[in-house]
Amino acid sequence: MKLFKYPHLVQKEILDNLEYLELFMLSFVSKNMIKLIKSSQVQRFNSIHSLNYDCCLNVRTLVYISSKHSGLEKLSAITEREETNKDYFQLNVSGKMLDFQLSDEYEYPVAAYHLCDKEIVIKSIHEHFINLFGDSVEYRLGDKRLRDSYSATAKLISMY
Amino acid sequence: MSSTEQGTSSAAPAEPTTAPESAAAPEVPESFYYVHGKDKVVHKVSAGALQHSALIHGMISNLGYTEEQAKANPFPFENIDGDILQMVVDWCNQHKGKPTPPEDTNLPKQKEKLFDLVLAVNYLEIKELLTYCCKQVAMMVKGKSPEEIREIWMIPTDAEDEAAEKEAKKRAGKEAAGETAAAAGDAK
Numbered sequence: 001m002k003l004f005k006y007p008h009l010v011q012k013e014i015l016d017n018l019e020y021l022e023l024f025m026l027s028f029v030s031k032n033m034i035k036l037i038k039s040s041q042v043q044r045f046n047s048i049h050s051l052n053y054d055c056c057l058n059v060r061t062l063v064y065i066s067s068k069h070s071g072l073e074k075l076s077a078i079t080e081r082e083e084t085n086k087d088y089f090q091l092n093v094s095g096k097m098l099d100f101q102l103s104d105e106y107e108y109p110v111a112a113y114h115l116c117d118k119e120i121v122i123k124s125i126h127e128h129f130i131n132l133f134g135d136s137v138e139y140r141l142g143d144k145r146l147r148d149s150y151s152a153t154a155k156l157i158s159m160y
Numbered sequence: 161m162s163s164t165e166q167g168t169s170s171a172a173p174a175e176p177t178t179a180p181e182s183a184a185a186p187e188v189p190e191s192f193y194y195v196h197g198k199d200k201v202v203h204k205v206s207a208g209a210l211q212h213s214a215l216i217h218g219m220i221s222n223l224g225y226t227e228e229q230a231k232a233n234p235f236p237f238e239n240i241d242g243d244i245l246q247m248v249v250d251w252c253n254q255h256k257g258k259p260t261p262p263e264d265t266n267l268p269k270q271k272e273k274l275f276d277l278v279l280a281v282n283y284l285e286i287k288e289l290l291t292y293c294c295k296q297v298a299m300m301v302k303g304k305s306p307e308e309i310r311e312i313w314m315i316p317t318d319a320e321d322e323a324a325e326k327e328a329k330k331r332a333g334k335e336a337a338g339e340t341a342a343a344a345g346d347a348k
Contacts, residue, residue, distance in 0.1 A: 001313055006282075017294060025304070026309055029306045029315050102303060102304075
């Protein structure tokens, strides 16, 4: 089944059935796929109010989208890497290879970092979001603890 | 050319079917049309079932065929495989005159069949069935990693896309050069 053999309207209809977190995973497949997502989801992406980084139980950063289209939707989580866990796969996120995990425990993809890379990881993911959803979306760091721990990223986010 | 009778019982293929919802209404003979795919097998389908297809419905409205003319001139869909057209015809018959349910679990599970069905349904402009099919195609990648998605939807990598683009440019260049040479030859 070759998705790119379908007419654009059919591709759009298929992508319309995916949630944000699935579009997020799809965006790592290829550059042409990012182009397709952006061109077919203009209306949906225009309905995004904000993309929010929030602290969850002080151990992970939860990223969710607030939109007219589907209210609040979890997009991803960013957390410290568990060395015992072998289920990671790597993705090139804005030029940096990051570890991700999909599990039954969470219904969204989880990006993992080593403590020394924490800020670089969130910066790379944030750049990917800007590339995917555009710079007209409001990016919010919802928690003071996050603002403190991601000082450089907070500056980056405040630029948008 | 073989023929299958769709939408009617095989015992009385030419007799109009009486839908339960029209039992109180005066009996109006239902008109039938004929379609065939790549395999040339002709399917007899009622006008009511064919209403799902905007393309065929438009063709019927424009042509104003009598039943005899319709039988003699089946609509040819040479770009659709016989088994796929059969699936489409079956779906149109099953959903004739009925509101379409929110889900359809009878779609093919095999990737290639579903792919061909989507192309056929898009061509025939059967909106509801296209919606179901697209939902099913989308379901295939839920909870999958990017590599798994690439495999399922056969999406080329960036390197493959770049190589294909280079190849296409090379081919276009060669064709343009060939055309220029041919034009120069004609001028002589």
